[in-house]
Amino acid sequence: MKAEQYQEHKLPVGGWEVNLSSYRLGAVWHSKADNVSPGASLCRTTGATREEAEQKALARAGELLDRTRRHAV
Amino acid sequence: MAEYAHPEALVSTEWVASHANDPKVRVVEVDVDTKAYNEGHIPGAIAWAWNTQLCDTVRRDILSQEQFEALMSASGVTPDTTLVIYGDNNNWFAAWAVWQARIYGHADVRLVNGGRKKWLAEGRDISVEPHSVAPTQYRAHAADLSLRAFLPQVQAASAQRSAALVDVRSPQEFTGEILAPPGLPETCQRGGHIPGARSIPWGKACNDDGTFKSADELRALYGGQGIDGSQPVIAYCRIGERSSHTWFVLKYLLGFGNVTNYDGSWTEWGNLVGASVERGAAAGAAKG
Numbered sequence: 001m002k003a004e005q006y007q008e009h010k011l012p013v014g015g016w017e018v019n020l021s022s023y024r025l026g027a028v029w030h031s032k033a034d035n036v037s038p039g040a041s042l043c044r045t046t047g048a049t050r051e052e053a054e055q056k057a058l059a060r061a062g063e064l065l066d067r068t069r070r071h072a073v
Numbered sequence: 074m075a076e077y078a079h080p081e082a083l084v085s086t087e088w089v090a091s092h093a094n095d096p097k098v099r100v101v102e103v104d105v106d107t108k109a110y111n112e113g114h115i116p117g118a119i120a121w122a123w124n125t126q127l128c129d130t131v132r133r134d135i136l137s138q139e140q141f142e143a144l145m146s147a148s149g150v151t152p153d154t155t156l157v158i159y160g161d162n163n164n165w166f167a168a169w170a171v172w173q174a175r176i177y178g179h180a181d182v183r184l185v186n187g188g189r190k191k192w193l194a195e196g197r198d199i200s201v202e203p204h205s206v207a208p209t210q211y212r213a214h215a216a217d218l219s220l221r222a223f224l225p226q227v228q229a230a231s232a233q234r235s236a237a238l239v240d241v242r243s244p245q246e247f248t249g250e251i252l253a254p255p256g257l258p259e260t261c262q263r264g265g266h267i268p269g270a271r272s273i274p275w276g277k278a279c280n281d282d283g284t285f286k287s288a289d290e291l292r293a294l295y296g297g298q299g300i301d302g303s304q305p306v307i308a309y310c311r312i313g314e315r316s317s318h319t320w321f322v323l324k325y326l327l328g329f330g331n332v333t334n335y336d337g338s339w340t341e342w343g344n345l346v347g348a349s350v351e352r353g354a355a356a357g358a359a360k361g
Contacts, residue, residue, distance in 0.1 A: 001113065001201065003193040016255050023193060025113055032106075034162065037274065038243035038254035041105045041162055044112070064256030071264055073249045073352045 001026055005050070010036055013058060014065040018042070020057060022050050029053040033061035075288040078328025082321070083186045083285070084157055086195055092157075093117050099154050099206070102189065103127065103170045104161040105314075113199035115159070115192060119148055119206060123166040123314070127173060135221075135336065141177045142213050149206030152180065159185035159192070163276070163283045168317035172334055176221060178214025184321065187283040194282065220320075222307045222333035224341060231269050231349075236305035236331075238270035239298075241319045242339065246311070247272040249352040252343070253311060260311070261343030265350035267309070271298045272354070275315045278322045291327055302329035309335040309342075 008021035013033075022031040031053035033042040043060040047053030077083065092098045093116055100118040102110045110120035121127055126144055128135060136144065150156060156174055160167035164184055174182040185192070193199075222230075230236035245251045249264030266272070277294055278286055285291070292301075300306055306323055308316035313336030320334040342348055 001199045002196045003113070003199060004196060006194040006196065008194075021190070025199065030112060032161075035243075035255050037276070038246065038251075040254035040257050042256045044106060044109065061256070068251055068255040069259070070245075070250055071252070073264070 003030075013061050014068075016065050016068075018058075018061055018065075020054055022054050022057075024050070031057040033057040075292070077285075077288050077326040079325040082183055082325035084183045085186055086192050086197060089115060089157060089159075089185055089192075090197060095155075097153065097155055098157055099148060099150050100157045100159070101148065101167075101170065102160055103158055103166045104189065105165055106161055109161050109189065111201070113193075113201050116198050116200040117204050118159075118200075119204050121148075121170060123169060127166070127170055135173055135176070138177060138213050138216060141173065142211050145179075145211035145213065146209050149209055150179075150211055151209050152211070154181070156182040157185060158182065159188045161189045163190065163279050163318070164188040165275075165314045165318055168321045169314040172220065172317040172320060176216050176218070178217060186285060190283040219331075220324075220333060222309075222335040224337055224345075226333070227267065227307055227309070227335050227337070227342070230305075230307055231267050234269060236307050236333075237300055238267050239295075239300060239306060239308045239316075239319060239323075240266045240270040240272050241275040241308055241310045241315050242266075242272075243274055244272060244354070246339070248354050249350070260340050263343045263350050265343070265352040266339075267342055268349050268351045270309075270351075271300070273298055273300070273319070275310065275318045278319065285322065285326060288326060291322060295323065295327065302327065305331040305333070307333050307335050309338040311339045312336070313338045 003023040006023040017036040032044045045056035102120045107122045158167045252259040252264045308319040310316040323329045323332040
């Protein structure tokens with residue numbers, strides 16, 4: 001088996017830049033969201049299509065990022 | 074273009090593919106996301122979980138010598154094995170594993186340049202079957218603590234500027250705007266950075282495909298912040314894995330002689346009673 005049609009792109013989510021990658025393994029599409037600057041892995045998801053996997057990842061990433069408190073410095 | 078100081082510390086994905094059946098090579102995946110291996114991994118690779126197999130799970134510490142020996146033995150590793158380690162997030166915890174293997178004196182341990190991301194992006198073979206190995210009886214060297222910084226050394230470095238402190242977290246963590254990478258639990262009482270530290274985020278050492286930047290680019294990145302190998306360097310982050318990545322860069326790609334990883338990092342300093350912190354951007358923070 002190989003990862004096929006790997007691609008990634010950056011987009012803003014909740015005021016943070018997120019790197020969204022996705023690819024197909026067999027019949028399953030996989031997606032992963034991570035923060036670009038801090039570099040933290042946020043979530044991995046799967047779906048029947050690339051769009052489904054990416055939408056799940058973006059939704060979960062949004063939930064996690066919403067919890068992040070910004071402090072005045 | 075200058076070569077890395079220790080090019081033998083890195084292998085390419087092509088090299089890994091061509092050594093898939095080499096009995097002297099043990100490929101190990103170490104991910105931030107410890108379930109990623111199950112999704113698919115390099116054929117023949119085994120997995121180590123950073124949060125259960127690469128730390129003492131009772132007291133906060135790296136593996137003891139005995140625990141390291143047990144892990145290597147269960148992994149079918151001998152002192153002559155070429156350990157080849159890769160992982161997600163551009164090798165965060167893979168570098169953490171390399172750091173510990175070096176501490177316990179494993180002679181030949183290498184990172185896969187580009188890690189899991191590059192392997193997937195190149196469409197290389199993936200296996201979903203766990204790989205089993207024949208156990209060995211591994212004996213490690215005593216810990217080489219010259220690779221590790223503890224709190225007293227960091228306090229001295231901050232107070233006396235006896236070593237350069239490199240904060241490899243994100244700029245927002247460095248300034249104190251956030252207490253942990255977005256989406257991760259806050260694990261400290263105070264935000265900011267260790268007084269005197271310079272901000273050089275770990276990711277600036279990487280290209281978009283996850284590989285390390287060239288030696289010339291790395292020298293310019295760190296040299297621009299006064300990190301040129303002329304004085305000891307202590308790298309830190311939040312829990313010590315991102316700073317392992319920078320430790321690897323400074324130690325093996327640039328060849329600096331005295332580089333340590335402060336794995337206590339911000340979760341120690343930022344929770345320490347009576348410790349001073351600095352907030353806001355430092356004058357010489359590395360530009361993105």
